[in-house]
Structure formats: structure tokens, C-alpha cells
Amino acid sequence: xxxxxxxxxxxxxxxxxxxxxxxxxxxxxxxxxxxxxxxxxxxxxxxxxxxxxxxxxxxxxxxxxxxxxxxxxxxxxxxxxxxxxxxxxxxxxxxxxxx
Amino acid sequence: xxxxxxxxxxxxxxxxxxxxxxxxxxxxxxxxxxxxxxxxxxxxxxxxxxxxxxxxxxxxxxxxxxxxxxxxxxxxxxxxxxxxxxxxxxxxxxxxxxxxxxxxxxxxxxxxxxxxxxxxxxxxxxxxxxxxxxxxxxxxxxxxxxxxxxxxxxxxxxxxxxxxxxxxxxxxxxxxxxxxxxxxxxxxxxxxxxxxxxxxxxxxxxxxxxxxxxxxxxxxxxxxxxxxxxxxxxxxxxxxxxxxxxxxxxxxxxxxxxxxxxxxxxxxxxxxxxxxxxxxxxxxxxxxxxxxxxxxxxxxxxxxxxxxxxxxxxxxxxxxx
Numbered sequence: 279x280x281x282x283x284x285x286x287x288x289x290x291x292x293x294x295x296x297x298x299x300x301x302x303x304x305x306x307x308x309x310x311x312x313x314x315x316x317x318x319x320x321x322x323x324x325x326x327x328x329x330x331x332x333x334x335x336x337x338x339x340x341x342x343x344x345x346x347x348x349x350x351x352x353x354x355x356x357x358x359x360x361x362x363x364x365x366x367x368x369x370x371x372x373x374x375x376x377x
Numbered sequence: 378x379x380x381x382x383x384x385x386x387x388x389x390x391x392x393x394x395x396x397x398x399x400x401x402x403x404x405x406x407x408x409x410x411x412x413x414x415x416x417x418x419x420x421x422x423x424x425x426x427x428x429x430x431x432x433x434x435x436x437x438x439x440x441x442x443x444x445x446x447x448x449x450x451x452x453x454x455x456x457x458x459x460x461x462x463x464x465x466x467x468x469x470x471x472x473x474x475x476x477x478x479x480x481x482x483x484x485x486x487x488x489x490x491x492x493x494x495x496x497x498x499x500x501x502x503x504x505x506x507x508x509x510x511x512x513x514x515x516x517x518x519x520x521x522x523x524x525x526x527x528x529x530x531x532x533x534x535x536x537x538x539x540x541x542x543x544x545x546x547x548x549x550x551x552x553x554x555x556x557x558x559x560x561x562x563x564x565x566x567x568x569x570x571x572x573x574x575x576x577x578x579x580x581x582x583x584x585x586x587x588x589x590x591x592x593x594x595x596x597x598x599x600x601x602x603x604x605x606x607x608x609x610x611x612x613x614x615x616x617x618x619x620x621x622x623x624x625x626x627x628x629x630x631x632x633x634x635x636x637x638x639x640x641x642x643x644x645x646x647x648x649x650x651x652x653x654x655x656x657x658x659x660x661x662x663x664x665x666x667x668x669x670x671x672x673x674x675x676x677x678x679x680x681x682x683x684x685x686x687x688x689x690x691x692x693x694x695x696x697x698x
Contacts, residue, residue: 290509290521292528293501316698324521324671326528328614350696357521357672363692364679368593368613370691 279313281305284321291325297333301340305333309341309348320353330361331368338369389436391419395429397630397660401637401651413442419458422449427484427545427558428630428660430463434487434543435656437467439562444469461545462486484547485511490531490559491541501531504544512548512555513665519555522668526621527557529614530659534559537569537657553665562656565634570594582636583648589631590638590646592616592682618661619646620678625669628662 281304283291291297308315325333338346351362392399417437437444446469449455458464466487485508505527509520527546534542540563548555567585570576579585588594594612615631619640622629626642632654640646683690 289502290506290524290528291502292505292524292531293499294532296499296502323517324524326525326532326614327617327675328529328532331613346694347696350698352698354697356670357675359697360672360675360679362697363695364675366692366695367679367683367690 279304279308280316280318282318282320284319287321288323289321290323291329294326294328294332297325297329298336301333301337305337306340309337309345312348314348314350316350316352318352319355319358322353322358323355324357325361327361327364330365334362334365335369335372338366339372343370343373387415387440389415389417389433391417391422391433393421393423395419395422395425395433397426397428397628399429400432400630400632400658401639401649414445415440415442416445416447418447420447420450422454422458423451425454425457427547427556428658430458430461430487431543431545431558431560431660432632432654432658434463434466435560435562435658436654438543439655460484460486462488466543483512485545487543487545489541489543490535501528501535505531508544508546508557512546512557516665518670519663519665519668522621522625522663522671522674523555523557525671526618526661526663529618530557530559530661533614534561534657534659537563537566539563540656542657554662555665556660556662558658558660560656560658565655565657566631567634582634583650586631586633586636586638586648590615590619617675617678621671621674622661622663624674624677625667626664627667628660630658630660632658 281300283289283300305315305317334349337349346366351358354362415437417433437446444467446464446467448464449458461484464470466489488504490504505524508527509523513519513523531544540561542559542561542563544557544559546555546557565582565585566589567579567582570585570588571579576588579588592613594616619629621627622640623643628642629638629640629646631638632651634655635650635652636648637651638646638648
């Protein structure tokens with residue numbers, strides 16, 4: 279399964295509500311069905327950390343850290359890689375604290 | 378006038394420079410939003426910044442009675458207020474004609490953020506992109522940094538305030554700086570944090586700003602995850618904004634009800650008590666000369682905050698393609 283995040287070139291994603299919507303309607307249901315998801319960041323120049331956390335960290339907390347194995351991050355520039363890394367590390371930290 | 382009715386009047390006398398330093402020292406005596414009449418005397422204003430204008434805009438918006446605004450005497454600041462949309466947004470009639478022209482490279486007109494529009498996908502993104510492209514058209518790295526900071530700022534105000542607000546931005550060529558401000562006259566950051574049971578007993582605005590600027594602090598919950606109450610975000614928005622300002626020698630202010638948080642570059646932040654504002658104003662200033670690649674700044678901040686020697690630090694299982 280492929281989730282494409284932006285149609286418009288050079289998009290910067292900031293509204294956390296939109297991240298939450300994609301997470302709820304596409305990402306979480308696909309993980310629960312055991313599907314591998316390719317998250318396509320083509321056309322995305324960056325996101326706010328709040329956006330990325332609502333999207334990635336929220337998913338990992340909701341579905342469990344092990345669900346990271348279902349996620350593939352495509353076409354990430356250096357900024358997006360940094361934002362994804364932060365989100366994943368935060369989710370891991372929180373899971374460890376909760377355990 | 379019926380016998381016994383008392384006409385009460387509040388007055389705001391604006392100084393020459395309507396900026397942060399005015400807000401830091403401002404005391405509007407006897408301001409009461411329920412009073413019948415408010416006079417805002419801008420006749421001496423010669424220079425205004427996004428921070429001063431957003432604050433004044435929300436102060437006037439919060440007043441329920443008649444407002445009388447005396448515009449600047451000088452034509453240049455008067456035209457600037459016209460062009461930036463100060464009078465139009467407040468439905469104050471213009472008394473001088475002017476020709477609107479391209480604001481490219483200088484400022485973004487004051488834009489009211491209605492909370493009905495915000496949950497709609499893309500509205501915040503479009504607004505932030507438009508502002509960044511107007512105030513930093515020729516510098517993609519600087520634009521990205523502005524977008525990141527603005528995204529965190531707008532999200533924070535939206536989630537905490539439960540009220541409409543106003544945003545505006547200006548690039549200052551002489552100092553190579555951008556100032557972006559957003560204000561609302563909503564419930565303030567303390568009330569927003571109290572949505573989280575962890576902060577239910579919070580009763581001081583100063584303490585609320587101390588907490589809001591620390592990592593992992595969120596009052597916003599995803600209601601669909603009840604009863605587990607997973608936070609809607611990680612609660613790092615204002616913390617990241619604060620750290621970026623620290624690393625790029627910028628300036629960062631939060632005014633929320635009776636507290637003012639202030640950070641100037643890497644100098645330790647201060648939080649002071651203030652007495653004049655109901656709502657929230659967030660302002661940042663970034664200097665183009667100190668803004669390098671955002672991913673490097675964010676990487677430094679992330680590494681500073683990692684717990685040492687835990688498996689959470691391992692990122693080899695992230696599949697980038």
C-alpha cells in the first residue's frame with residue numbers, strides 16, 4: 279500500500295489535524311491488517327515536528343513499536359529523515375517508560 | 378441617557394513605537410472588556426511591528442463596547458496600517474485613500490485565523506507557505522526555518538486557544554530579520570494545559586509557561602483513543618521553537634494572560650508577571666544570517682535530549698528508501 283502525502287510540489291505540512299486524519303483513515307487500518315505501507319514524501323519539503331509526531335509517533339504508540347516494521351519512508355530529504363528519526367525515537371522512549 | 382447609567386471609558390495611548398518593548402512595559406489601567414467605550418489613540422505611532430499590531434488587534438477585538446480608534450497623524454505609518462490590513466480586519470473605516478500594491482519581500486497582511494477553518498486539511502499549510510514565500514522569497518533554507526517555527530506556533534495557538542486569532546509577519550531588510558506574531562483572545566496556555574489531567578491543579582500562568590516550554594508537555598488529546606488518552610502530539614512544539622531560537626540567536630516571546638516568557642538567543646529565558654492581556658501572543662524573530670540548515674539544528678536538539686544508553690537511540694530499524 280502506498281500513501282502519498284502531497285500533490286503540490288514543495289509542500290510544507292504543518293496542520294496536525296491533517297496528519298491525524300491520514301493516520302486514522304489510512305495508516306492505522308493498514309497496519310492492523312498487516313500490510314506494509316510505503317509512505318511517499320515526494321513533493322514534501324518538510325513538516326513541523328508536531329505534524330510528524332501526530333503522524334508517526336501517534337501511529338507507533340497506537341499500534342505498538344513493532345509496527346515500525348510495516349513502514350517504509352520513501353523520498354525523504356535530509357530534513358524529513360531527521361523529523362522521522364525524532365518521532366520514532368520519541369515513540370520508543372515513551373514505550374520504554376510506559377513498560 | 379437613562380438616569381443612573383454610567384459611561385465608563387478605557388483608553389490605550391499608543392507610543393511612537395508599537396513593538397515588543399511597548400508590550401513589555403504596557404499597563405492599561407482599568408481596562409474592562411465590558412465597559413461601554415474604548416479609545417485607542419494611535420496618533421503618535423510612527424513604527425509598528427507584528428507583535429504590537431497583533432496584540433492591539435486582539436485587545437480591540439476582545440472589547441464588547443464601542444471602540445474609537447484615532448489613527449496615526451503621520452501619513453507613512455497610517456498607510457502601513459492600511460496596507461497590512463489593520464483597519465479592515467477590525468472594520469474601522471479608512472479616512473485616507475491609498476493604492477494597494479505588492480507586498481512582496483516585506484510583509485504579510487494581517488490574516489484572521491478562524492477556528493472553523495483550521496481543522497480543514499491544508500488550510501494551515503497554505504497560510505504558512507504563503508507567509509514564508511512573501512517574507513523570504515529568495516532563500517529556501519530561511520523559508521524552511523520560518524515554516525517550521527510558524528507551524529509549531531500556529532498549531533500551539535490553535536490547540537490551546539479555542540478562539541479565532543490573527544497572524545502577521547514582516548521582514549526587516551536593515552537587520553536581516555523576520556518577525557512573525559500570532560495572537561488570540563482565547564483562554565490562554567494555562568487553561569489549554571489543564572485539559573491534561575497531569576496539569577489539572579495548575580493555577581499560575583507563569584508556571585504554565587515554564588511547563589509549556591519544556592519537552593514532552595501536551596494538553597491536547599486525541600479523543601478517539603479514549604480511555605487511553607494518547608496525546609494528539611508529543612508536546613514539543615514550543616520547546617523546539619525555544620531551542621531553535623537559542624541556536625540561531627533569535628528572539629522568542631510568549632504572552633499568556635498574566636505571564637510573559639522571553640528568550641533572547643542563548644541567554645537563559647525569563648518569565649515575568651504582566652497585568653494587561655487576556656489570551657495568548659506568540660512572537661519569534663529569526664535572523665537570516667544565523668539560520669543554517671534546519672536539519673542540522675534539529676539534529677543537535679534531538680541528540681541533546683536522548684536518554685543515554687537506551688535502545689530508543691537505535692534507529693537502524695527505520696526503513697528509508
